[in-house]
Amino acid sequence: MGNETRPRIALGFLHGDKILKNVSRPGAKPVELDERLISMTDVHVLDPARHLPQAEVTRLRSSGPAARVELPGGVMAWSVTRYDVVRRLAEDDRLSRDARQHWPGLAEVPEGWPLAPFLLSPTVLNAYGADHRRLRDVMEAAFAPERLEQLGAHLIRRLPGLLAELGAPGSGQVVDVRADFAQVIAGETLCDLFGVPRERWADARGAMSDLLSPSEDPGVAAAQLDSALGFLAGLVESKRTSPAADMASTLAHDPGMTDEERVLALAVTIAGGVPATTDLIANAVADLLGHPDQLAAAVDGEVSWSEVVDETLRFDAPVQHMPLRYAVQDIDLGEGVVIRRGDPVLLGFGAGGRDPERHGDTAAVFDVHRLDKAHVAFGHGVHRCIGARLGRIEATLALAALFEHFPGLEPAVDVGTLRPLPTFVFGGRTEVPVRL
Ligand code: HEM
Numbered sequence: 001m002g003n004e005t006r007p008r009i010a011l012g013f014l015h016g017d018k019i020l021k022n023v024s025r026p027g028a029k030p031v032e033l034d035e036r037l038i039s040m041t042d043v044h045v046l047d048p049a050r051h052l053p054q055a056e057v058t059r060l061r062s063s064g065p066a067a068r069v070e071l072p073g074g075v076m077a078w079s080v081t082r083y084d085v086v087r088r089l090a091e092d093d094r095l096s097r098d099a100r101q102h103w104p105g106l107a108e109v110p111e112g113w114p115l116a117p118f119l120l121s122p123t124v125l126n127a128y129g130a131d132h133r134r135l136r137d138v139m140e141a142a143f144a145p146e147r148l149e150q151l152g153a154h155l156i157r158r159l160p161g162l163l164a165e166l167g168a169p170g171s172g173q174v175v176d177v178r179a180d181f182a183q184v185i186a187g188e189t190l191c192d193l194f195g196v197p198r199e200r201w202a203d204a205r206g207a208m209s210d211l212l213s214p215s216e217d218p219g220v221a222a223a224q225l226d227s228a229l230g231f232l233a234g235l236v237e238s239k240r241t242s243p244a245a246d247m248a249s250t251l252a253h254d255p256g257m258t259d260e261e262r263v264l265a266l267a268v269t270i271a272g273g274v275p276a277t278t279d280l281i282a283n284a285v286a287d288l289l290g291h292p293d294q295l296a297a298a299v300d301g302e303v304s305w306s307e308v309v310d311e312t313l314r315f316d317a318p319v320q321h322m323p324l325r326y327a328v329q330d331i332d333l334g335e336g337v338v339i340r341r342g343d344p345v346l347l348g349f350g351a352g353g354r355d356p357e358r359h360g361d362t363a364a365v366f367d368v369h370r371l372d373k374a375h376v377a378f379g380h381g382v383h384r385c386i387g388a389r390l391g392r393i394e395a396t397l398a399l400a401a402l403f404e405h406f407p408g409l410e411p412a413v414d415v416g417t418l419r420p421l422p423t424f425v426f427g428g429r430t431e432v433p434v435r436l
Contacts, residue, residue, distance in 0.1 A: 044069045046079065046346075048114050051420035051427070052320065054364060057081055057351045065333040069346065073110045077324065077344040078337075081351035083358040083376065085333065090347060091381035095325040098128040102326040104342045118323045118425065122260075123268035125322070125383065132382060138254045139265055139386055142193065142247035152393045154192050155185065159397065163405040167436045174412040177402075177432045182281035185398050186274045189390070194266060195246025196235060207231040208270050232266045233259070269387070277391045279318035279421075279428030281398050284308055286432045287316055287366045288403075290415040294368045299403050303368045305396045312395075313353065314375035315366045320350035320427040322379070350427050352376035410435050 044060055046052065046069045060067040065085045066078040080086050089095055096102040099119045109116065119126060124135040162184060167173040175181070187205045196204040210224035236252045236259070243249040247269070251262040288295040288308065297303050324344045331339040339345060353375035356363040362370070378385035385391070403409060412433035419430045 042068070043076075044079070046071055046077075046424060048072065048323070048424050049422050050424060051422065052424045054354070057348065057354070060348075061351065061355065064335050064337050066337050066339060066345070071115065071344075073113055075105065075109060075113075075344065077346050078339055079346045079348060081348040081355070083352040083355035083374070086347050086349065086352040086376050087380050089325070089331075089345065090376065090379055090383070092331065093129075093382075094327060094329045094331050095345060096128040096328050097126045097132075097325055097383060099126065099324070099326065101128060102328055102342070103324075103344060105344065115323045121264065121268060121271075123264045124386075125268055125272070134256060135261065135265065136382070136386065138251065138257060139247075139269070142250045143386060143390060145389075147193075147245065148390050148393060151189060151192055151390065152397060155189060155394060155397050156401075158188065159401040160405075163401060166406075169406045169436055170408055171436050173436045174433050175436065177285045177434050178278060178282035178429065179431065181402065182285075182398065182432075183274070183278040185281065185394055186277035189277070189394055190270060190273055193247050193269070193390070194235060195239065195244050195248045203231060204235075208274055211267060211270055212274060229263055229267065232263045235266070236262045272385070273387045273391070275426055275428070276318040276385075277387075277394050279426055280309070280312060280391060280395045282428055282432045283316040283318060284312040284395060284399055285402070285434065286411075286415050286418060286429060287312055288399075289409070289411040289434065291366055291368075294366070295403070297368060298399075299407075305400045306392065307373070308368050308399060309392055309395045310373040310375070311366060311368045311370065313377035314359075314373045315353065315364075317350035317353055317375065317377040317427050319377065319379075319425070321346050321348060321425055323425070347376075347379075349376050349379055406434075406436050408436075 042063055044056070044063075044067060048071065060069070060079050061081040065082060066080050069077050069079045071077055080089055097119075099106045124132060124139060127135055162181065166175050166180060187208050188201060190208070191201045191204045194204070207228040210228040214221035214224050235248045239246070239249040239252040243253060248266065251257065251265055254262070257265070288298065294303075294308075298305060298308050323346055325347065327339045327341050327343050327345065330341050333339065353359075354363045358374060359370070359372065378388040378391075412435045418432060421428045421430055
């Protein structure tokens with residue numbers, strides 16, 4: 001599989017190809033697919049390097065509680081798009097995220113497989129059972145409510161400067177809200193969370209960019225990875241002698257973690273936190289600008305900014321899928337669908353929020369006024385997003401400040417023409433240009 005099919009925003013630090021070579025077991029038997037089950041359902045071909053259109057999601061949902069899908073390299077998996085089934089499976093411990101332990105088919109995936117970067121990092125995201133709990137417990141300590149309150153207060157103080165840097169209200173200047181505002185907030189908030197000294201924020205943001213958007217050139221990408229992980233290792237090391245109330249210090253002083261685990265915990269927080277928060281803010285701006293009456297309701301305080309954030313999460317989830325999970329045992333979903341032990345499963349966190357079974361005929365309509373905004377955009381169960389509260393705080397503060405500071409903010413292009421990111425993992429737009 002060539003590089004051209006790889007999602008542009010890869011979790012670069014995971015460097016799937018490299019790790020894959022180390023874990024491949026050449027002698028392993030291919031996964032045996034249950035031909036009888038496959039013939040009972042349609043097989044949909046899913047391209048990870050393409051946004052999954054709503055019409056295809058609807059087709060997948062109508063196929064059953066799980067639909068048979070083909071991923072690149074002929075890898076067969078199950079796609080789950082119904083709200084209640086996504087929730088049920090996300091909390092079912094018969095599904096694991098640990099490919100090394102629970103996916104026999106891993107040995108067969110072609111080198112350079114585009115999804116490999118997502119599933120091979122030895123981090124909390126891909127850990128199972130007691131190992132997951134151990135890694136997650138340490139990280140959770142860094143997201144204590146009083147700490148999040150402090151991070152929110154710091155963001156409130158930084159916002160006037162960030163807004164001023166965008167340009168003058170009413171100037172007619174065009175800026176990209178996604179890159180120039182949302183991404184800055186997401187990156188800087190993680191600098192603050194980690195405890196990066198203020199004078200090194202620019203370096204930290206450079207390391208984040210190296211991790212999230214590595215070069216297509218493998219040599220350059222390897223150097224970027226080394227440099228970014230080196231930066232994070234240096235940060236953890238500095239906290240051994242001068243600890244403070246921050247995530248890097250918490251990790252540095254946990255007695256049960258290895259040095260590699262400490263650094264990867266920061267890296268997975270970057271991978272989980274930066275793109276998703278960026279797209280949450282940018283998607284909300286795009287959706288509101290596309291619905292001026294709803295924007296007016298939010299600006300007038302008729303609906304709260306947190307309701308806007310929830311409706312954006314439901315309608316326009318920043319994380320559509322986070323590949324993959326694997327059945328540890330057979331799972332009978334009813335309607336004749338049995339997920340067999342070892343089968344990979346793709347949970348549709350974005351699709352779940354748009355399920356008409358839950359939200360009726362208007363499920364695919366953006367409506368900040370709807371009373372029930374239930375979604376699974378942060379996942380559910382033991383892997384539920386560790387940064388959900390922080391992401392919400394950032395998005396709520398950012399939206400309120402942006403629309404207050406720029407009362408005449410308008411789209412610089414027709415919002416209907418904004419291009420989706422070329423991936424089925426993240427649900428953002430490539431850019432969101434606005435006129436100040
Ligand atoms: C604001 C928008 C965000 C969205 C929509 C989002 C979405 C998600 C989803 C769907 C998962 C579950 C993955 C799964 O079960 O397969 C997840 C996990 C995770 N998220 Fe977020 N996330 C957001 C923000 C953040 C932030 C701000 C951080 C960190 C500062 C973060 C860090 C993580 C981590 C570390 C995990 C893995 C947790 C585990 O496996 O136990 N996320 N996120």
